[in-house]
Amino acid sequence: MEILATRAEHLVHLRFQHTGGFPSFDLFNGRLPRLERLDLAPGWRPSVALDAPRLHSLELNRSNDLLDLKSALPVARIRTLRFSGSTSGHHLASFERLTSMLSIQTNDPPTLHPVPPPALRSLETWHVELPSFRKLVPHTVTVNFFGRFRTPALNALHIRRLTSAEGLGTDLLRRSECELLTLVLEDPRISSTDILTIFPATPSLHTLAIISGEKDVLQDDFFTALTLQSDPLTHLLPQLQNFRVDGTFEFTTDTLLAMLESRSSPESAQTARLCNIELRLRDRVLPTGELQALIELSGTVSVQYLAGNSVNLAVRVTFG
DSSP states (O other): OHHHHHTGGGOSEEEOOOOTTOOOGGGGTTBOTTOOEEEOOTTOOOSSOOBOTTOOEEEEOTTOOHHHHTTTSOGGGOOEEEEEOOSSOBOGGGGGGOTTOOEEEEESOOOBOOOSOOBOTTOOEEEEEOOOTTTSOHHHHHHHHHTTOBOTTOOEEEEESOOOGGGGOHHHHHHHTOOOOEEEEESOOSOHHHHHTTGGGOTTOOEEEEEOOSSOOOOHHHHHHHSOOSOGGGOSSTTOOEEEEEEOOOOOHHHHHHHHHHHHSOSSTTSOOOOEEEEEESSOOOOHHHHHHHHHHHEEEEEEOOOSSSOOEEEEEEEO
8 A cells, every 4th residue: 555655646546445444545645636536435434635636526335425525525526426325324415515516326326314405506417226126115215316306407317227107207307497308218117108207397308218128118109109299289209309219119110100200300390300219129020011111201221130139120210
């Protein structure tokens, strides 16, 4: 460690993996002028304040709490925060000190003390990964977690392992009045009807990706709901331009084609034109007639048949 201390001025990424007997920042005299990323071990407690003017990325683990770190770390400059479930609760008031926060990655959302919801005014990107299904009831954790914040600048939301419509964060989006541009649902365990419930709260959405695991998520009702009708006031996702579907699904091609046709040349000036759709389907082969219909509809279709047990058909449609 003495050798490391002599090179402290050159450290860019510092990771504390164990708490037992590991030196604190006093080893570096509290100064790490080039440090950009800091990953803290569970239960780590500061002994001296850290002078790290370039620090912008912080990872907390288990019993770390921002309240314990506010006097030792320049938390106001943190732009990327990653943290996982905590054995003790995080104090929500401490999140308001993250005035430069642009991105949060949450693995197993922690318990949060019940206080009025703070506003993460600069947060733009939020990636939430729920616990494995064997550990606890994920949707309860997510509902409680999303229910504690306001995020007026949020434009991208990525949720993995979703098991309840309440976990979609619809209340968060409505309360925050943010213009969400990108939504990614990875390995969702809910129905297509449940997914549709978030869309009235995302009228500005440009990009939607649904990446399925083993469960068949999307049914015909999903594409029927996204098919544009004559009244623009009834349109869901009127600004949708990019759409990705990846997984095992049982929807019929007719409903997909109807949705694509309605969005390839929308009649309303308030409705954007769907520019790209990417289909990566497992255990699915499109008949020649259906591929021809896609070509006639869009003008540009890229099709890949992939061997193996993963994806065996990939279709990329670009509207000319």
